[in-house]
Amino acid sequence: MKIPQQPLNQKILKYLITVLIVLGSIWSASGLEITPDRFLSAPGKIWILVSAMFPLDLSQEAIDRIVPKVAESLFIAWAGTVIGAVFSFPISFLAANNTSINTISRLTKQILNIIRAFPELILAFVLLPVTGLGPLTGTLAVGIHSIGTLGKLSSEVIEGIDDGPLESIKSSGGSKLNELFFGVVPQVMPTITSYWLYRFEINLRASAVLGVVGAGGVGAELINQLRFRDFPRAGTVLVVTILMVLIVDAISAAIRRRIIKGREITV
Amino acid sequence: MIEFKNISVIYPGGVKALNNVSLNIEKGDFVIIVGMSGAGKSTLLRTINNLVKPTEGEVIVDSRNVTKASKKELKIIRSDIGMIFQTFNLVNRSSVLKNVLTGRLSQVSTLRSIFGLWPKEDKDIAFESLNKVEILEKAYVRGSNLSGGQQQRVGIARALAQKPKVMLADEPVASLDPITSRVVMKYLKQINQELGITTIVNLHFLDLAKEFGERLIGLKDGELVYDGKVNDVSDQDFENIYGRAIKSSDLLGEDD
Amino acid sequence: MIKVPKKPLPSLLTVVGFPFAIALSVFSFFQVGFNLEDFKKNLANRRLVTDTLFNPKWEWAFENAAQALVETIQIAILASILGCFIALPLSFYASKATNQTTATYLIYKSFLNFIRTIPDLFWAMLFTVAVGLGPFAGVLALIMFSMAIMGKLLSETIDSIDLGPLEAAKASGAKHNQAVFTSALPQILPNFTAYFLYIFELCIRASVILGLVGAGGVGRIIETQRIFLRFDRISPIIVLILIAVIAIEQFSVWLRRKIL
Numbered sequence: 139m140k141i142p143q144q145p146l147n148q149k150i151l152k153y154l155i156t157v158l159i160v161l162g163s164i165w166s167a168s169g170l171e172i173t174p175d176r177f178l179s180a181p182g183k184i185w186i187l188v189s190a191m192f193p194l195d196l197s198q199e200a201i202d203r204i205v206p207k208v209a210e211s212l213f214i215a216w217a218g219t220v221i222g223a224v225f226s227f228p229i230s231f232l233a234a235n236n237t238s239i240n241t242i243s244r245l246t247k248q249i250l251n252i253i254r255a256f257p258e259l260i261l262a263f264v265l266l267p268v269t270g271l272g273p274l275t276g277t278l279a280v281g282i283h284s285i286g287t288l289g290k291l292s293s294e295v296i297e298g299i300d301d302g303p304l305e306s307i308k309s310s311g312g313s314k315l316n317e318l319f320f321g322v323v324p325q326v327m328p329t330i331t332s333y334w335l336y337r338f339e340i341n342l343r344a345s346a347v348l349g350v351v352g353a354g355g356v357g358a359e360l361i362n363q364l365r366f367r368d369f370p371r372a373g374t375v376l377v378v379t380i381l382m383v384l385i386v387d388a389i390s391a392a393i394r395r396r397i398i399k400g401r402e403i404t405v
Numbered sequence: 406m407i408e409f410k411n412i413s414v415i416y417p418g419g420v421k422a423l424n425n426v427s428l429n430i431e432k433g434d435f436v437i438i439v440g441m442s443g444a445g446k447s448t449l450l451r452t453i454n455n456l457v458k459p460t461e462g463e464v465i466v467d468s469r470n471v472t473k474a475s476k477k478e479l480k481i482i483r484s485d486i487g488m489i490f491q492t493f494n495l496v497n498r499s500s501v502l503k504n505v506l507t508g509r510l511s512q513v514s515t516l517r518s519i520f521g522l523w524p525k526e527d528k529d530i531a532f533e534s535l536n537k538v539e540i541l542e543k544a545y546v547r548g549s550n551l552s553g554g555q556q557q558r559v560g561i562a563r564a565l566a567q568k569p570k571v572m573l574a575d576e577p578v579a580s581l582d583p584i585t586s587r588v589v590m591k592y593l594k595q596i597n598q599e600l601g602i603t604t605i606v607n608l609h610f611l612d613l614a615k616e617f618g619e620r621l622i623g624l625k626d627g628e629l630v631y632d633g634k635v636n637d638v639s640d641q642d643f644e645n646i647y648g649r650a651i652k653s654s655d656l657l658g659e660d661d
Numbered sequence: 662m663i664k665v666p667k668k669p670l671p672s673l674l675t676v677v678g679f680p681f682a683i684a685l686s687v688f689s690f691f692q693v694g695f696n697l698e699d700f701k702k703n704l705a706n707r708r709l710v711t712d713t714l715f716n717p718k719w720e721w722a723f724e725n726a727a728q729a730l731v732e733t734i735q736i737a738i739l740a741s742i743l744g745c746f747i748a749l750p751l752s753f754y755a756s757k758a759t760n761q762t763t764a765t766y767l768i769y770k771s772f773l774n775f776i777r778t779i780p781d782l783f784w785a786m787l788f789t790v791a792v793g794l795g796p797f798a799g800v801l802a803l804i805m806f807s808m809a810i811m812g813k814l815l816s817e818t819i820d821s822i823d824l825g826p827l828e829a830a831k832a833s834g835a836k837h838n839q840a841v842f843t844s845a846l847p848q849i850l851p852n853f854t855a856y857f858l859y860i861f862e863l864c865i866r867a868s869v870i871l872g873l874v875g876a877g878g879v880g881r882i883i884e885t886q887r888i889f890l891r892f893d894r895i896s897p898i899i900v901l902i903l904i905a906v907i908a909i910e911q912f913s914v915w916l917r918r919k920i921l
Contacts, residue, residue: 151919163742166735170796170877180792180801187791210692217689255903259782259870263887263895264714268707273693302494306560309454310567311484311511319519320507324499343780350782350873351887354693360783361874364790376783383778393674400498400547401672536663544666 191373200371204359208378211355212386214276214345219338221277222284227330229285230292237296237322247293253286258344262353273354280341280348288337292330299325332394339383339390346379406432406603407453407571411462414448414627422448423459424627432570435597436605437614437635440624441647446607449624450573453605454486455479467570484511487564487602491576493556497549501540501559504548505531508566527566534565538592554585561592572596574606578613583657586610590617610657611643713892722897726882730901733878736799736871737864743800744807745857748773751808752815759819759827759841773812781806781867785876796877803867807860811853818852819845858913862906869902 167173231237233246262279269275304321312320349357356379363372407430414423423445430436438446451457452464455471463472469482487508495504509527510518517523523531535541538558548556557577564572574593578586590606594617597604608614614621614635621638623631623646630646631638643651753759755769784805788798826844831837872880879898886894 159742162738166739169735170732170739170800172739172797172800176792176797183791184788187787213689213692216685217693220686220689251907252903255866255906256899257866257870259873260883260899263883264710264892266887267710267890268703270703277693302490302492303496305456306488306490306494306563307507307510309456309483309486309488309573310508310564311480311482312507313480313510313515315515316507316510316518319515320499320503320510321496324496324503328498343778347780347782357780357782361786364786376779376787379783380775380778384774387778393678396674532663532665541663542666545669 187369188373190369191376193370194374194377195368195370196374200374204356204371204375204378207349207356207359208346208375208382210273211342211345211349211379212382214273214280214348214354215338215341217277218280218284218345219334219341221281222288222337222341223334225281226285226288226292229289230296230330231318231322233289233293234296236299236301237318247290250286250289250293253282254290255286256283258283258348259351262348262351266351266353271352276345276348276353276355279353280345283344284337284341288333291333292326295326295329295333296322328397328400332397335390335394335397339387342383342386346383406430406434406467407605408465409449409452409462410465412449412452412459412464413461414445414452414457415460422627423452425462426624426627426629427462428622428629428632430603430605432603433597433601434603434605435594435617435619436603436622437618437620438605438607438622438624439609439611439614439643439646442609444624445627446624447575448627450488450575450605450607453571453573454483454488480511484567485569486571486573487567487569488573488575489557489560489564489577491579493553493560495548495556495559497547499548500545501535501548501551501562502531502544504559505534505563505566508534508563511567530568531562531566534562535559537565537596538562552585553581554588557581557585557589558592561589561596565596569602572602572604574604576607576609578657579609586613586657587616593617610655611651612656612658710890710892713890714896716893717897717900718893719897721894722901726879726894726898729872729879729882730898732796733868733872733880733902734865734905736796736803736878737861737868740800740803740868741807741857741861741864744804745811745853745860747804748808748811748815749853752812752819753841753845755812755816756819758822758824759845761837770816773809773816776805776809777813779805782870782874785871786874789875794875796871799868799871799876799878802871802876803864806867807864810860810863811856814856815849815853818849822848855913855917858909858916862909862913865902865906865909 229246229250233243233250235243238246258276258279261282262275265275265278269278299322301321303325304317307317307321345355347355347357349355349359350361352358356375360372360375360379363369363375407428409426409428412423412426413421415421426445426449438449440446448457452459453466453471455464455474459472463470465471466482467485469478471479471482474482496507506518506523506527509523509530513523513527532541532544535544538561540555540558540562543551543555548559551559560577572593577593578589581589590613593604593606596602606618608618615638618635621631621633621635622629623642625646625648631642640651647655751769751773754765755773757766760766760769781802784802785799788801789795792798792801822845826848827840830840830844835843868878869883870880872878872882873884875881879902883895883898886892
């Protein structure tokens with residue numbers, strides 16, 4: 139009886155990948171001079187840091203400094219997401235290969251890829267000399283990066299639509315514009331809107347960090363407190379940030395679920 | 406009303422879907438086209454509103470040359486031709502009313518339609534069309550919340566809203582059960598008789614064709630092989646069209 | 662006269678949501694200080710940036726930044742591998758489908774959610790204080806980053822797997838863990854691979870910035886050069902990272918085609 143073997147290519151591929159992963163880890167770890175014992179001692183050191191943060195600094199002064207900054211992160215994230223949504227929407231139609239001409243579609247996709255590749259912080263860097271220190275730079279950095287990611291995601295949604303309704307509009311004498319607004323848009327809006335909200339959740343984390351380069355948000359606070367070893371206050375910054383993120387995430391997730399599900403109107 | 410002049414359609418890749426088909430359909434006719442899958446039924450139907458462009462020949466609808474029409478003329482011609490599809494082609498997330506209103510798009514300015522500012526006249530036409538297929542009460546229900554039969558009735562309402570002269574139905578009941586299929590066919594027949602709309606229906610099921618048809622057209626391998634009254638059709642004629650003996654899968658049957 | 666049905670009232674979401682969203686947007690734009698005057702003044706500075714940005718100094722970059730770039734990539738490799746493989750078992754515990762015990766399920770799920778709320782750079786700041794400056798802090802930070810993303814993606818995937826094979830295995834006598842290992846794990850391996858490659862790419866991009874807070878990699882160099890507005894030195898570094906990221910993207914597309 140001949141027992142069937144796993145095809146040779148698959149076996150080789152699996153071994154190759156495993157070897158790659160192991161070698162990659164070893165090469166990286168040795169290059170960075172990281173040994174296993176450092177991993178073992180890390181949790182203890184983290185615990186020391188965390189316990190130094192409690193009790194949290196909840197003084198009026200701390201609250202007065204921290205809460206506005208956290209709110210600023212929220213505004214940066216929201217405004218940036220709005221910029222991203224508003225501009226990425228028309229661009230995504232240019233990028234999708236079923237609503238646009240082949241050459242324009244490929245070009246737009248490439249441009250979006252390039253924009254996407256830059257982390258928000260790097261964008262903030264480049265913008266700083268031009269737009270100055272402060273939350274505006276952060277907003278623009280977040281906004282531009284969002285145009286890139288939302289543009290790509292939205293174009294993929296557009297490319298995945300059912301073109302049956304489009305045919306029916308065409309057959310009744312509708313124009314291409316009619317097809318777009320009555321065939322494409324109703325199909326893609328729920329998913330695209332939920333992507334906008336999800337982007338907001340992610341942008342919130344990015345904007346919190348932007349303060350590190352002076353582009354607004356709470357990041358500068360945190361790094362200052364850590365540098366001055368004011369751990370209780372640093373702890374407060376962390377806790378307030380975490381709370382804000384948790385609340386926004388929960389609300390946004392609930393809205394997103396509702397958007398996707400849609401309204402039940404039955405008669 | 407509809408003239409097919411030596412229509413041939415060759416798809417890219419070399420498939421010859423239609424071969425020199427010539428045919429005349431009078432105003433007010435109720436025509437059923439039967440044939441095997443791939444015989445060219447869908448293609449023939451789509452040459453009427455130029456969704457498929459014939460490689461040779463012309464189609465004349467209501468004295469207008471559809472095949473040679475400009476983009477602008479084509480839109481006008483299409484607005485007089487209503488079409489319903491096997492997969493219903495409703496916009497799932499939109500309400501029934503919004504779907505039916507898309508039948509009025511060719512008559513309403515783009516700007517008004519985008520913002521939902523439909524003139525009262527058009528809304529009334531939409532409501533009347535829904536009433537004709539007895540589904541008015543579901544006007545604000547979402548398309549995807551309806552059963553298959555109901556969705557097809559919305560499709561018919563949408564076509565009716567165009568106030569068309571011609572109604573094309575491409576396998577309208579292929580995905581419906583026997584009872585619902587007969588309901589849909591009944592509506593199509595009713596509309597043809599009451600409003601005088603020239604109706605052409607592609608069908609798969611022979612017993613339905615016999616039940617509702619008046620004039621029968623048979624296609625085989627892209628060629629016209631039968632054209633006559635449905636009552637004159639013998640089982641032998643059917644076998645010619647299908648190239649084999651009738652099977653039970655060619656019949657819709659009664660209850661499931 | 663036909664009986665036309667009444668138009669339903671707009672949903673709560675639209676009535677409250679839309680005005681709120683618009684108000685928030687307007688308010689936010691004011692808050693972040695969108696001031697046309699200042700904007701125009703600062704726009705004049707743009708030549709400072711564009712003149713240098715499009716003038717990359719490749720030799721300088723290869724001489725001074727090569728080592729740091731390698732360090733950046735190494736951080737990304739180590740962190741993504743460790744983070745993702747740790748997240749693998751965690752995800753099974755954080756999914757209702759494979760973890761029947763509600764108590765532990767909640768603990769693991771909350772843990773993963775909690776990790777997600779802290780931005781990667783915050784982790785880096787914390788770790789530089791805890792274990793000292795340098796790439797180790799960066800690796801730890803990105804491990805948390807990778808765990809968070811893989812945990813969410815993978816546990817959601819596990820939530821929607823086909824439970825059939827799992828039940829069949831248990832019906833034939835396998836213990837719960839055995840069943841998961843043999844019947845659930847293979848189902849999600851393709852997804853795991855896809856997510857891993859995606860996270861690896863994200864880690865490379867994130868790793869570039871770690872140096873800003875002293876957690877290793879090329880970020881340190883970028884920061885120093887930025888202060889002196891030497892974008893001509895920064896742009897080659899960015900381009901090299903871009904190339905690395907695109908290369909990985911192509912590789913992952915190729916690999917996914919081979920596996921699936």
